[in-house]
Amino acid sequence: MGQDDAAPSAATALIHHSYVPPAGFEAVQPPVHKASTVIFPNTQALLARGWKDKSGYSYGLLGTPTTYILEERIATLEGGLQTVLMPSGLAAVTLVDLALLRAGDEVLIPDNAYGPGKDLARTELARWGISHRFYDPMDVASLAAALSPATRLVWLEAAGSVTMEFPDLPALIRLARAHGALTALDNTWGAGIAFNAFDIEPGLGVDVSVHALTKYPSGGADVLMGSVTTRDESLHLRIKSTHMRMGYGVAANDVELMLRSLPTLALRYHAHDEAARRLAQWWAGRAEVAAVLHPALLDAPGHAAWQRLCSASAGLFSVVFDERYSAAQVHAFIDALRLFKIGYSWAGPMSLVVPYELSSMRSKPAWPGVLVRFSVGLESVDDLLADLAQALEALR
Numbered sequence: 387m388g389q390d391d392a393a394p395s396a397a398t399a400l401i402h403h404s405y406v407p408p409a410g411f412e413a414v415q416p417p418v419h420k421a422s423t424v425i426f427p428n429t430q431a432l433l434a435r436g437w438k439d440k441s442g443y444s445y446g447l448l449g450t451p452t453t454y455i456l457e458e459r460i461a462t463l464e465g466g467l468q469t470v471l472m473p474s475g476l477a478a479v480t481l482v483d484l485a486l487l488r489a490g491d492e493v494l495i496p497d498n499a500y501g502p503g504k505d506l507a508r509t510e511l512a513r514w515g516i517s518h519r520f521y522d523p524m525d526v527a528s529l530a531a532a533l534s535p536a537t538r539l540v541w542l543e544a545a546g547s548v549t550m551e552f553p554d555l556p557a558l559i560r561l562a563r564a565h566g567a568l569t570a571l572d573n574t575w576g577a578g579i580a581f582n583a584f585d586i587e588p589g590l591g592v593d594v595s596v597h598a599l600t601k602y603p604s605g606g607a608d609v610l611m612g613s614v615t616t617r618d619e620s621l622h623l624r625i626k627s628t629h630m631r632m633g634y635g636v637a638a639n640d641v642e643l644m645l646r647s648l649p650t651l652a653l654r655y656h657a658h659d660e661a662a663r664r665l666a667q668w669w670a671g672r673a674e675v676a677a678v679l680h681p682a683l684l685d686a687p688g689h690a691a692w693q694r695l696c697s698a699s700a701g702l703f704s705v706v707f708d709e710r711y712s713a714a715q716v717h718a719f720i721d722a723l724r725l726f727k728i729g730y731s732w733a734g735p736m737s738l739v740v741p742y743e744l745s746s747m748r749s750k751p752a753w754p755g756v757l758v759r760f761s762v763g764l765e766s767v768d769d770l771l772a773d774l775a776q777a778l779e780a781l782r
């Protein structure tokens with residue numbers, strides 16, 4: 387203020403404007419709070435600031451009311467207690483490795499895990515002196531053989547990426563736990579709906595659950611985010627400390643979109659599930675394919691484990707075309723599809739399709755033909771079936 391008590395200049399007035407948060411305004415959706423700077427009422431409050439729990443705020447990167455709400459809702463969804471948000475699902479996988487492993491440790495990864503997580507182990511983790519082994523998640527003895535005195539962390543994924551095998555999670559968790567290794571599950575497929583990662587059986591669950599929120603929690607194919615959820619406070623603090631030191635954060639408007647989509651997550655999950663099962667059943671009766679990979683199908687790998695542990699399935703399945711069809715023929719089928727678009731990711735409203743070259747993805751590819759992964763959207767199932775039928779003409 388000037389000496390003569392004149393009104394402040396516009397530059398100051400536009401910054402130190404009066405602001406009163408709305409009283410008596412209650413809405414269905416929470417507000418979007420944005421901040422890098424968080425203002426402390428006095429020096430003592432600044433000196434006493436904390437970051438370990440949600441009792442206060444100190445800097446936007448460490449949490450805002452908006453990110454706290456999303457963290458709490460994801461923790462609730464997954465049956466955990468604490469959640470840390472990351473800018474993508476892959477970044478969430480990375481954070482778990484960085485927080486829980488050090489040079490000399492070994493991490494075990496299922497052979498059918500999300501591919502970029504395997505790449506991270508082969509490249510960065512190897513460069514930092516952390517070794518890895520891939521195990522066959524459908525063979526408990528394969529995990530037993532891979533465990534060594536250096537094993538600190540065992541990754542799990544259910545169902546497996548692209549090939550959709552559903553492993554015997556309780557047996558794998560028991561084995562890792564008996565060995566003293568932590569377990570981390572990529573829970574993107576189950577999404578907190580198909581099974582409870584922290585209570586797979588009474589008294590038995592994973593230590594860490596990672597979720598690509600990019601998929602079902604977003605549901606819109608327009609936001610990238612990931613989460614790391616735990617039940618154990620000390621494990622959470624290890625992950626949260628690394629998260630803080632590495633400077634990870636998520637944007638408030640992306641959090642807003644997640645919060646907007648979460649209320650319909652269960653509804654969407656079941657709709658995608660029902661549609662995918664109808665399409666998978668349709669493929670199961672077709673002579674063009676050698677295998678339909680969906681854990682709810684009777685002869686699918688891991689069907690018994692899926693049936694024992696799950697109450698639902700994601701909207702994903704793959705088909706392996708009969709060997710008599712060349713890759714070029716299968717690609718012509720894909721190109722002839724009109725409703726199924728060609729693109730990565732899943733759990734959005736639009737149905738998607740991607741061909742995969744199994745021989746480059748698995749230590750022991752079980753099927754020789756060309757694999758096509760379908761992500762079933764929310765279109766009318768009859769329209770999707772008609773699209774598949776018309777595109778199959780391109781195979782001939």
Ligand SMILES: *Cc1c(COP(=O)(O)O)cnc(C)c1O
Nearest residue numbers: 474475476500572574598600611
């Ligand atoms: C998509 C996906 C990820 C990675 O999520 P992004 O947000 O795309 O990085 C990780 N794991 C699984 C199983 C996924 O499907």
